[in-house]
Amino acid sequence: MLNVDHLTKKFPNGRGIFDVSFAVNRGEVFGFLGPNGAGKSTTIRHIMGFMKPEAGFVTVNGMDTWKEQGKVQACIGYLPGEISFIEGMTGRTFLDFMADMQGVKDRTARARLIDRLQFDVNTPIRKMSKGMKQKVGIVAAFMHGPELIILDEPTSGLDPLMQKVFIELVLEEKARGTTFLMSSHSFPEIERTCDRAAIIKDGVIVAVKDIHELQSMQRKLFEVTFRDQADAEAFRASAGLQVDSQDGVRVRVAVQGNYDKFAAEMAKYRVRNIDVFTQNLEDIFMNYYDRKEAAQ
Amino acid sequence: MNAVLYKQMVKVNLQGFMNFAIGSAFYMLLMFWLYPGIAQNAGAIDQLVASMPEGVGRAFGLSGFGSAEAFISGEYYGLILLLILAVMCVQLSTQLMAKLVDQGSMAYLLSTPTTRGKVAFTQAAVMTTGLLLIMVLTTIAGFIGKAWFLGDEFEFHVGRFVQMNVMVFLLFFAVGGISFLVSTLANDEKKARGISGLIVFLFFSMDLLGKFSEQIDWIRRATLFSLYDPGKIVAGGADLTWPVIVLATVGLVTYGLSVALFRRRDLPL
Numbered sequence: 001m002l003n004v005d006h007l008t009k010k011f012p013n014g015r016g017i018f019d020v021s022f023a024v025n026r027g028e029v030f031g032f033l034g035p036n037g038a039g040k041s042t043t044i045r046h047i048m049g050f051m052k053p054e055a056g057f058v059t060v061n062g063m064d065t066w067k068e069q070g071k072v073q074a075c076i077g078y079l080p081g082e083i084s085f086i087e088g089m090t091g092r093t094f095l096d097f098m099a100d101m102q103g104v105k106d107r108t109a110r111a112r113l114i115d116r117l118q119f120d121v122n123t124p125i126r127k128m129s130k131g132m133k134q135k136v137g138i139v140a141a142f143m144h145g146p147e148l149i150i151l152d153e154p155t156s157g158l159d160p161l162m163q164k165v166f167i168e169l170v171l172e173e174k175a176r177g178t179t180f181l182m183s184s185h186s187f188p189e190i191e192r193t194c195d196r197a198a199i200i201k202d203g204v205i206v207a208v209k210d211i212h213e214l215q216s217m218q219r220k221l222f223e224v225t226f227r228d229q230a231d232a233e234a235f236r237a238s239a240g241l242q243v244d245s246q247d248g249v250r251v252r253v254a255v256q257g258n259y260d261k262f263a264a265e266m267a268k269y270r271v272r273n274i275d276v277f278t279q280n281l282e283d284i285f286m287n288y289y290d291r292k293e294a295a296q
Numbered sequence: 297m298n299a300v301l302y303k304q305m306v307k308v309n310l311q312g313f314m315n316f317a318i319g320s321a322f323y324m325l326l327m328f329w330l331y332p333g334i335a336q337n338a339g340a341i342d343q344l345v346a347s348m349p350e351g352v353g354r355a356f357g358l359s360g361f362g363s364a365e366a367f368i369s370g371e372y373y374g375l376i377l378l379l380i381l382a383v384m385c386v387q388l389s390t391q392l393m394a395k396l397v398d399q400g401s402m403a404y405l406l407s408t409p410t411t412r413g414k415v416a417f418t419q420a421a422v423m424t425t426g427l428l429l430i431m432v433l434t435t436i437a438g439f440i441g442k443a444w445f446l447g448d449e450f451e452f453h454v455g456r457f458v459q460m461n462v463m464v465f466l467l468f469f470a471v472g473g474i475s476f477l478v479s480t481l482a483n484d485e486k487k488a489r490g491i492s493g494l495i496v497f498l499f500f501s502m503d504l505l506g507k508f509s510e511q512i513d514w515i516r517r518a519t520l521f522s523l524y525d526p527g528k529i530v531a532g533g534a535d536l537t538w539p540v541i542v543l544a545t546v547g548l549v550t551y552g553l554s555v556a557l558f559r560r561r562d563l564p565l
Binding site: 045070074076078082084085086088089097098100103140 | 401403409411412414560561
């Protein structure tokens, strides 16, 4: 469905993307993970045909996205990372305009989406909050029933409830056979929807893996609070666990795949509280990145 | 050309077009209303103009007030209309291309099944439509003013008046083309506005300066504005072939170049 082939683009400041290759199969939800500035948006700009590759190419349905402008977009739905609409329009006039541009007459899918996302389409765009604009963008990307939907950081600006609705939407569309490419800098967001994911760092793809494989590579930081100091000390000393730090009765443990071991060790003592830390992508895949770098 | 985009863009910008057009039309009417009073004292005013340094009269196109169109050419077509249209060209060209790229809404247009060539061409068409609308309404206001305030008592050459309007349109077709080209190549809205504003007002002031003094007359050769000389047109007998060809060519080439270059360039969307 989507094929990114040895895509290279160097910017004058030395950054860019280098030899990026991956393929997304029909009906698959593909995550595109990377810290900010890693090259996610640059890759997506090439996929959308906004930039000319220095080397390599991108095809969607076999059509080169740079050369076949005007045709290839018919099967793509796109949600840009930065939402900005043409000024002087309401949500409705914008969506009408987009539907006309897409050449879509049927408005039932749109009405259904608006109903699901619950927002007032008649609000002028300049009065919309970020989350509301994001909803309008999502409707515009989904409403013409494209075969491939490209979402650049789709849930930024949405509240947790709407994030949930959004994930449901993606899963429904997936059940219908729609292919997705979803970029994100947060692993939990990708985890819930994606089959496979690519990790990009400094413009280079470091891994394309099955989501379960990535889950097992993922490093989570737990903070366990014990009843008393002795328990904490004993727990800390237990073999096979990677203890990050200890502060009185609180012990921080890094767990990567070995949840059984972690649970078993913890069960020996009396635990007051367990916290899990939200970490950035580098921390989550710290070991993985490190090994890569060591190998080079 | 994308009809849907064209319709939408004209709709969004219509308010702006109409502001310029109605303002311009009312100014025209005002001038026509004033003219009968001035015409009675034409002799005295001509003397006053003659008493000013030669360059000043030439610079502002004060070419005698013997006929209504000469008066208007001096009072409106020589300076104010040019300033209004120059501002409009810079603003509109920036809004139609650079702003959409800078803010990112161009991404939406290009994510639909259309080509960049079509988008750029459509925006160029919107720009030209706006200019045409302003000039047509201004011309019509001229005719209304003539019928309403002047009747048959005062001299008014329809042909020369229309020629003058056509030349203004062509001048700004060319100037608009240049600023549109700048806007097409810019990623930053402010930069686009700054650069095209600088070019347009440099052209404008070079023409003005060249007219002030004959010693630096050569400076006018470097500016498009010298191809439009309302004073000569209303005096009659101006040969417009060359200016028409140059202005139309500059406009067509710059718009054409804009479309061609926009198709090839990287967009930071």
